[in-house]
Amino acid sequence: MPSKKQEVEVSEAVEIADQEMVDTEALEEEIPVIDSNKIQILPGASEDGTAASFRILQEDHTLGNALRYIIMKNPEVEFCGYSIPHPSEAAMNLRIQTYGEITAVQALEKGLDDLVDLCNVIESEFKEAISKKDYETSQPIDN
């Protein structure tokens, strides 16, 4: 039977372990620090919301061009384009005009969802190709 002193030590150890759990959780949660101004609608949007420009901070051609492509694939969208107004400003402007059936915000949201779907397909297909293990492990040498 353990002495009282040992018991105390065990409970203390549990407490310390608990504390550490909390610490790691807190650290994991604070990683995505997102600016509340990450995306804004620029002044000059049409009153019915079918045409609008967005300013997205901390984004560049990586998301800009991918998003432009997927939004242009929407048949309700008349125009979509992006620009980086100045290279020393970490901001990207996105312009969406629709034919009137949906708003620019809806077109953007659909674009984001479609891009997530696209990434999911690429991810699963790539993982499948890797798991098949039927590839070479060294660079083929030409003879």
Next chain:
Amino acid sequence: MAYTKPRNRVGIEHDRVTDVSSTDFPGYYPGEDHSWSIEKFKNHFKVHIEYLNELNSEFDLIGVDPSIANAFRRIMISEIPTLAIEYVYIENNTSIIQDEVLAHRLGLIPLKANPDYMHWFKKDDPEFEPTDYDTLVLHLSAKCTVNPNAPEGTTDPKMLYNNAHVYARDIVYEPQGHQTEWYPDGVTAANPDILIAKLRPGQEIDLSMHCILGIGQDHAKFSPVATASYRLLPTIDIIGEPITGELASKFKSCFPKGVVAINSKGEAVVKDARKDTVSREVLRHPEFEGRVKLGRQRDHFIYCVESTGAIPPDQIFLKSVQLLKKKCEILRKFNLSA
């Protein structure tokens, strides 16, 4: 029969390229549906892995648009976090390499350490104290002395002196707190043979280093890739009459080895267009005018990803896909309708 170029082809003429932009958008072709459909994408999209090992890889993504392919390439180069030496605390440096140059050289050494276990070190916060969750500690100390047992008459500094060369393998990792669980095999340089400094007797280096997470956008030392690039699959179409006889062997010699073969009938046939460098040599010869069409397939990307050693190439690519997804999900959280 007249040659009609497929829609997903970039044309390559002797002096220019044609049809470089995608046309698969709604309204481009009257009466055709080009709206986004995940089902259609799923059916067309293919992955082929040419080869893959710990450091290098070549794989194909077939059926994606350049804008998407380029996003992955850009993310692989500049947005995937890895660990690198960021702070160097120099106790002693009497070598001929200046402190700041030495620190810069150390920073560029690729480390074999999984970045997934680490959290972000908040560089902007002056109050932020390094912990075992966000900082790896490394040490390097080397002192050069005369080797009394050097063979007579030798002029090789490596024989004459001890520690004449300081290599990346001399870096020692000092586990902090929980790090023994995350890095049971320790942390080393991806390539142990990187020369850091050269010393002469009496010179000494003694320093400690802190490694933190970072991205390639901030400094190239944080990039997980040595190169991440793609090219489009080359296409070679022999049009009209088959090329035969003497001309066939001349045709073959216009391409790199293994691209064109001559079949049993003596006709030149395209064996493996992938190996073509698209030198356009064939377009310089008038005898082949109108008999061959060079191009590239606009939706077939051949990626070449070389890792620095921290993350295997397939994981780098998967991370780039996940990161693009995350970018979308973050933006999706904002309520813009209000």
